[in-house]
Amino acid sequence: MTRSDRSPHGGELPSGVARIAVDLLGGDGAPAVVVDGALRACSADPDLHLVLVGPREAAGEVIGALADEDRGRVSVIPVDSAVGMADSPLRHIRRESTVRAAAEAVYMGRADAMVSAGSSGAAVAASAHVLGRLRGVRRPGLAARVPTPRGAVLLVDVGATLDATMLELVQHAVLGTAYAAVGLGIARPRVGLLSIGSEPGKGDRLRRAVSIALSDVPLPAGGRYIGLVEGFDVPRGGPADVVVTDGFTGNVLLKGIEGAISVSSDHEAAAVLLGVAGDVVVCHGAANGDQVAGGIALAARLHRERITPAVAGLADDLLTELSSAGGLTIRDALGERS
Missing domain, CATH: 3.40.718.10 (Isopropylmalate Dehydrogenase)
Structure with a gap:
């Protein structure tokens, strides 16, 4: 039983x-x-x-x-x-x-x-x-669904891993892609990396290195990396279904969006914790009663539809391969010599 x-x-x-x-x-x-x-x-x-x-x-x-x-x-x-x-x-x-x-x-x-x-x-x-964490996962990531005029955008991470490494950002892209497919019903999710511009090469060394790595990683569920995206691409939707960033930047962006659309009845104040071996929902600290109820409903849906096991099934091999390889370094991705 x-x-x-x-x-x-x-x-x-x-x-x-x-x-x-x-x-x-x-x-x-x-x-x-x-x-x-x-x-x-x-x-x-x-x-x-x-x-x-x-x-x-x-x-x-x-x-x-x-x-x-x-x-x-x-x-x-x-x-x-x-x-x-x-x-x-x-x-x-x-x-x-x-x-x-x-x-x-x-x-x-x-x-x-x-x-x-x-x-x-x-x-x-x-x-x-x-x-415990799913096999191969270094650090979990919080994924929040952001409603937009063009459909939902999944923003990950929004606060779990503030100082993410290159490997962790790539793993969050893998987890976010799998969740977008099974949790949001998005076919062949488009994945973008948040930066200060959409042109190739924009951003700091970490962002540039992660972008190169994601171009070579076979994302699950037919997902495809489409390149860099900017902050305004999250609330208005469009180029990417999943937007990956570190937890510090993602949390700041999400709270800015929450403040701007707080009057919207479609606003969600809950995030799913990806990368742990269980169903966990984290609501915003300022959530009201209706939003807490929404977080409880989301947790029930995760369980009933077995979304976490489905995400693990899609991402397991790739997460383990990335973790065990141990070769994802910024220096190598950027072709720099010591």
Whole structure:
């Protein structure tokens, strides 16, 4: 029997049920905003089961607001401490916290996926430490769907790997391409690398080297590298379906876009963590209740459609080959001599 076949209370689970561990203390407005989001998610999805990770009082607000027949869809893992936005994720990753307990719930089979709107660094660190990384992955990347007039653009990374290396950017391109194909339904995804201009050779040494490397890498799902793209190509869409950058630049760009289109009902405040062995969704710290509910719905979809295993299947061989080769260096890509 697989771990998704049993409910948190024992017994068989109906087909289509998704059990989502929710970090009640994650986010600027936690726990109130997360409680609101959990209730909205429950109301929208009758096959959703929630594993609430946080103080009993906050969990009790969710349970108390549900109809009697829906209270069996909720279980609680009582945890009173969280990793704050100003805390060092790596320093606090081994102590008890809501985000670590949520990851452990997935690892132990009590939940199928997890959602946190708390510190992105803590969510990434906890997920990588507890769930482990996919084979060959050096560091995970956060992928956010940006709605545009020409269809969705997947921006990766948006905050997981701030100081990405050449190998990590190439691996994120591989993971992003696979996710765009299976998660967004994009045939033969077009991949661009964010830079300060679209002309060949634009950008710093890292960007120029990565561009050369991506020109030679056979991307999964028929993906193809189309070259450099600029910041305005992300919110307006067009040349690329997947835009790759480091987590620092991607986070700055995404927050700028979020501020500009915050009035849009199509705006999503959730990102999928690519490269870990589990389904993890990280919401924006300023997400409202509706956006937290959207993150929970996204996590349920990842589980039900088995998107993470599909991404791993498409990317596994290439990720392992890239990691084991160990020959991706900026100097070699640019043809420089020591």
